Amino acid sequence: MKHTISVLLQNKPGVLSRVTGLFSGRGYNIESLCVNKTLDPNVSCLTLVSYGADQIIEQITKQLHKLIDVIKVTDMAETEYVEREMVLIRIKAEAGTRAEVLRIIDIFRGKVVDVSSKSYAVEITGDEEKIQAVIDILKPIGIQEIVKTGTIAMARARKTL
Amino acid sequence: MKHTISVLLQNKPGVLSRVTGLFSGRGYNIESLCVNKTLDPNVSCLTLVSYGADQIIEQITKQLHKLIDVIKVTDMAETEYVEREMVLIRIKAEAGTRAEVLRIIDIFRGKVVDVSSKSYAVEITGDEEKIQAVIDILKPIGIQEIVKTGTIAMARARKTL
Numbered sequence: 001m002k003h004t005i006s007v008l009l010q011n012k013p014g015v016l017s018r019v020t021g022l023f024s025g026r027g028y029n030i031e032s033l034c035v036n037k038t039l040d041p042n043v044s045c046l047t048l049v050s051y052g053a054d055q056i057i058e059q060i061t062k063q064l065h066k067l068i069d070v071i072k073v074t075d076m077a078e079t080e081y082v083e084r085e086m087v088l089i090r091i092k093a094e095a096g097t098r099a100e101v102l103r104i105i106d107i108f109r110g111k112v113v114d115v116s117s118k119s120y121a122v123e124i125t126g127d128e129e130k131i132q133a134v135i136d137i138l139k140p141i142g143i144q145e146i147v148k149t150g151t152i153a154m155a156r157a158r159k160t161l
Numbered sequence: 162m163k164h165t166i167s168v169l170l171q172n173k174p175g176v177l178s179r180v181t182g183l184f185s186g187r188g189y190n191i192e193s194l195c196v197n198k199t200l201d202p203n204v205s206c207l208t209l210v211s212y213g214a215d216q217i218i219e220q221i222t223k224q225l226h227k228l229i230d231v232i233k234v235t236d237m238a239e240t241e242y243v244e245r246e247m248v249l250i251r252i253k254a255e256a257g258t259r260a261e262v263l264r265i266i267d268i269f270r271g272k273v274v275d276v277s278s279k280s281y282a283v284e285i286t287g288d289e290e291k292i293q294a295v296i297d298i299l300k301p302i303g304i305q306e307i308v309k310t311g312t313i314a315m316a317r318a319r320k321t322l
Contacts, residue, residue, distance in 0.1 A: 013184065017182045039300075116319070125272075135200070149311060157277030
């Protein structure tokens with residue numbers, strides 16, 4: 001099962017290695033990972049996605065809690081949440097295909113971030129499925145390069161308008 | 162100096178720990194990091210930002226090259242590149258402030274991704290400076306939660322239209 005885990009940790013050298021080491025020590029692969037500062041420069045927020053048996057992931061999150069410099073661990077599977085990733089795609093765009101590429105980018109609310117005579121670099125955000133859908137549609141036109149952030153997640157506020 | 166380093170690596174447990182370990186072993190902090198799959202499910206793309214003396218960062222990238230399972234290492238400082246990050250911000254939005262929050266989000270081309278009676282969760286993309294500018298403007302209104310991806314980067318195509 002897919003688990004999206006959110007971890008608040010002290011922004012110090014070595015903490016990231018210890019967190020990722022907990023997964024690799026059990027032979028568990030981290031599918032995607034993001035870490036960056038929060039409003040407090042001493043605290044970083046890490047979001048990781050791993051597929052595995054619920055029981056093992058639960059063991060790992062318990063061990064995460066025990067790590068020094070780890071402040072808070074949340075398995076998003078326990079709540080409703082919004083998840084997003086961003087991708088930069090360099091796509092072949094020559095005279096004959098440019099209009100079609102722009103149409104597709106527009107449908108997915110993407111933004112062109114770099115232009116050359118032969119290609120566009122575009123930025124697209126969405127959940128994993130949407131990003132995969134864009135990639136599948138652009139592939140036949142010619143994807144030259146692709147760089148993705150990992151997934152980030154935020155719990156939904158419970159009381160809606 | 163700021164270094165944005167892009168690494169292609171085999172998608173196997175333990176590789177990420179070895180990469181981050183190279184930095185922490187020298188007491189160097191990783192400012193932000195993203196890792197995710199590429200089009201080839203066996204290959205992941207990692208982007209990290211670290212601040213440090215050029216010489217030390219050069220030594221670290223050389224050692225990265227030597228790591229088993231590392232396919233390619235690029236220090237973006239050697240080229241022109243586009244860099245982007247994404248942030249999810251939960252911001253206080255009550256009757257009196259909602260219109261103002263939406264105006265700000267609109268100016269920065271953000272998207273509202275979750276709504277409650279007391280808050281909006283918004284998604285904003287841009288380079289580090291833009292993201293910091295949004296945060297600075299929204300802070301007085303009341304930021305309740307913030308989750309960022311790391312920075313990702315893509316070399317610019319040289320020949321422009």
